[in-house]
Amino acid sequence: MALIARTLFHHRSLKTRIALATLAIFLASLWALSFYSSHMLRIDMERMLGQQQLSTVTYVAAQLDGELNERIKALEMIAGAIEPATLDSPAALQAFLDQRFALHNLFNAGINAYRRDGTAIAASPIAPERIGLNYIDRDYVAGALLDGRATIGHPVFGRTFISPIIGIAVPIRDAQGTIVGALGGLINLDNPSFLDKITNNSYGATGGYLVVEKKHRMIVTASDKSLIMQRLPAPGESPLTDRFLAGFEGSGTKINQLSVDVLVSARSVPVAGWYVAASLPVSEAFAPIREMQQRMLIATLFLTLLAGGAAWRGRRGAARRVARHRRDHDRRAGSGRRGARLALAAPERAQRDQ
Numbered sequence: 001m002a003l004i005a006r007t008l009f010h011h012r013s014l015k016t017r018i019a020l021a022t023l024a025i026f027l028a029s030l031w032a033l034s035f036y037s038s039h040m041l042r043i044d045m046e047r048m049l050g051q052q053q054l055s056t057v058t059y060v061a062a063q064l065d066g067e068l069n070e071r072i073k074a075l076e077m078i079a080g081a082i083e084p085a086t087l088d089s090p091a092a093l094q095a096f097l098d099q100r101f102a103l104h105n106l107f108n109a110g111i112n113a114y115r116r117d118g119t120a121i122a123a124s125p126i127a128p129e130r131i132g133l134n135y136i137d138r139d140y141v142a143g144a145l146l147d148g149r150a151t152i153g154h155p156v157f158g159r160t161f162i163s164p165i166i167g168i169a170v171p172i173r174d175a176q177g178t179i180v181g182a183l184g185g186l187i188n189l190d191n192p193s194f195l196d197k198i199t200n201n202s203y204g205a206t207g208g209y210l211v212v213e214k215k216h217r218m219i220v221t222a223s224d225k226s227l228i229m230q231r232l233p234a235p236g237e238s239p240l241t242d243r244f245l246a247g248f249e250g251s252g253t254k255i256n257q258l259s260v261d262v263l264v265s266a267r268s269v270p271v272a273g274w275y276v277a278a279s280l281p282v283s284e285a286f287a288p289i290r291e292m293q294q295r296m297l298i299a300t301l302f303l304t305l306l307a308g309g310a311a312w313r314g315r316r317g318a319a320r321r322v323a324r325h326r327r328d329h330d331r332r333a334g335s336g337r338r339g340a341r342l343a344l345a346a347p348e349r350a351q352r353d354q
Contacts, residue, residue, distance in 0.1 A: 046263065049285050050251030053203070053265035053278050060198055060209065061267035061276040067194045068168070068271050071106050071185060072150045075170045078103060079183040084174040087113070087181050090121045090131075097124035107185035108193050109158070109165055113172075114141055114182040121181075129160045135184075140167035144182040152272040154213045155189065155220050155229050164189040164229050166220065189221055189228055198276070199223045207262070207280035214245050214273050227257060240264065244275055253282060 078100055086093045093113055097103075103111050104125070113122040118136025135141040143151025153167040169184035187193050198209050199221050208223025217232040232241055240254040244266045251265040256279060263285045266277040 046251075046253070046286075049263060049280075050265055053263065053280065054249075054251050054267065056203070057209075057265045057267045057276055057278040060278070061269050064195075064198060064211070064274075064276060065269045065271050068152060068269070071168055072152075072170065072271070074103055074106055075111075075168060075183050075185055076150065079170050079172045082113070082172050082181075082183065084172070084180045087115060087121065087172070093122040094124065094126065097122055098126070100124070103185060106194075107168075107187055108191050109163075109186035109188040112184045112186070114145065114169075114184065116145065116180055118142070118145055118182075127160065133159060135159075138167055140169040140184060141182055144169035144171045144184070145179060148179050154216045154218055157229075158186075158188070161188075163191075195221050199225075203278045204280045204284055206284050207278065210277040210279060211269075212244070212275050212277065214275060217245060220274060224258075230257060232257075244277065249275075 082093070082096065086096060097111055097113060100111065110127060111124050112120050112130060112135070114135060115121055117134065118138075118141050119132065119134045120130050123130040136145065138153055138156065140151045140153030143149055143153075148171050150170045151168070153169075155164045155166055157163065158165045166187045166189065167184050168187075169182045171179045172181040172183055174180050187195070189195070195211065198211065200223075202208055202223060210222045210227070211220040212218070212232065213220050219227045219230045219232070221228055232238070232245070235242055238254055240252045243252075244264075247268065249267050251263065253261060253263050256262045256264075261282040262279040263282055264277050264279045266275045268275045
């Protein structure tokens with residue numbers, strides 16, 4: 001009988017261990033699935049948001065490229081109408097430029113005419129403080145006079161006013177095609193300009209736009225005006241920024257100049273050697289999936305507690321059954337021993353009775 005009880009106990013103990021092992025595998029699989037689903041959800045969301053962001057920034061970059069090309073064409077058209085002899089008559093050149101109202105609308109800081117050596121000989125609207133200054137050290141003037149091409153400069157502070165400016169210049173040629181001077185337009189980044197159509201808009205609730213000059217790793221303008229003319233991180237400090245500067249057009253995450261983790265997409269502006277980037281804080285970009293991840297975590301935790309509770313109740317019931325079997329066995333064993341003693345004592349009582 002004891003052997004039967006031990007066999008029964010061992011059988012139920014083995015079943016309990018198998019059940020607990022099965023439960024452990026189930027719970028491990030449940031949590032692994034939860035974490036995997038959460039991770040893949042973030043990856044899929046990042047890809048989808050990046051595609052949407054890139055689509056938006058592509059449109060913005062195309063607009064900016066068109067605005068800059070329009071200004072270059074306007075300067076080239078006016079430069080083509082300037083007679084070389086007019087460069088020797090500053091008063092006539094000044095009067096000519098003062099009548100170019102279309103250029104005044106395109107360049108909020110005015111237009112300058114330069115001699116072959118880079119000296120300003122006319123400025124419109126009239127700005128006597130600019131006349132006689134040499135600007136050959138400005139990249140946009142040097143590009144027009146020395147390289148003979150339309151050039152958009154990187155942001156610099158103006159010489160006659162302390163504001164960040166962008167210059168665009170084109171060469172002035174004579175009938176033989178020889179460069180005899182340059183015509184340039186200036187954009188004051190502190191004053192309203194066509195760039196505000198980009199930077200005055202936010203991306204999402206807390207995101208924004210950034211226009212970057214690649215060669216000098218400098219911010220041209222941004223939704224956050226305090227970033228104007230700031231340098232980007234040094235090479236190697238921000239791999240994604242380095243990729244954008246190298247010509248990569250796409251999306252990714254990085255830590256921005258304000259130490260905020262952001263989702264960024266960038267598209268180049270070919271005419272200027274710039275790129276436009278749209279950025280959105282990761283906290284906002286992934287807010288919807290964070291709520292979903294929290295619900296998944298709560299559901300997984302609930303199922304874990306439910307399964308654990310069921311296992312505990314099952315083990316407790318099994319323990320009670322084993323204890324009951326032991327008590328029954330002990331009771332039967334006690335009854336058998338008493339019966340045996342009575343059986344042995346019966347002949348003795350019979351002899352005494354005789």
